[in-house]
Amino acid sequence: MAQGGSMALPEFPLARPYASENYNVRPPDAGIRAIVLHATVGEADSSLAWLTNPISYVSCHYLINRDGTIFQLVSESQRAWHAGPSFYNGLSDWNNFSVGIEMVDHNDGVDPYMPALVDACRRLCVYLVGKYAVRPDMIVTHKMISGAITGKSDPKGFPLQEFIMSIAKQVPTELRYAAWKALGIDFNPNAMFTQRAQAWGLGRPVTTEQRVDIKGVRWAFQGFESCVLACVEGDWQNVYKVDWFQT
Ligand SMILES: [Zn+2]
DSSP: OOOEEEESSSSTTOOOOOOOOOEEEEEEOOOOOEEEEOOOSOOOHHHHHHTTTTTOOOOSSSSEEEESSEEOOTTTTEEOOOSSSSETEEEEOGGGTEEEEEEOOOOSSSSSOOOOHHHHHHHEEEHHHHHHOOOOOGGHHHHHHHHHHHHOOOOOOOOOOHHHHHHHSSSSSSHHHHHHHHTTTTOOOOOHHHHHHHHHEEEEEESSOOOETHHHHHHHHEEEEOOOEEEEOOTTTTEEEEEESOO
16 A cells, blocks of 8 residues: 555545655644645646655645545655745644645636535545544645745635534534543533523533532532622522632
8 A cells, every 4th residue: 555654644534645755844833723724726636746756745634636536645743835924823834733635727717616526525635624623723735834934825715614614514423422521521502601602602511500508499400611600599590600719
């Protein structure tokens, strides 16, 4: 099997191996936390040839053809060379901590991103988001991270926000329940405190919902990042915010 760094290719099961030696090791402290989307400008054959040519000094982790065929060139654990000089979200050198995906498109704003290509890219991104817990704001275009420095404009015309939304929809909701469970709290979207905390932007819960008797009155309360929510037990229409600290 072809090699592309320390792992056997492909890692994404639906990809075909097409190994490039254009990579180096990621810095030891650089966990993967971003996805950078590109457009090739050229067609798949010439792009694959260039991205695997030792004199090009460029590569990517995955390349997706118009028909949805995915090629893996470099192991995700390795530092592929796709981002170039880059700065965005307060972070520089995005090759260190990103997975680079090339989509075959002329990048002229006219050539459409084919539905099969976008579907394949979505499947690949759902896999990467699940594997590395990539945040939505860390799924970016080459233009966003490098355009101001290098003039890169790719992937021109790609509907990024719509694409990110469609990825979020495909991440299984069980993940949210599992994450709450990791806090020691059962997620109940119908709980009044949970609904208020979401509506009022109070952040995640930091305690379970509790009961306490104070001077003969039974209170329900739950702590959130910003404050504590409380009400007299049963009187769910009158929820109070209690500051964590005396003011
Ligand atoms: Zn690019």
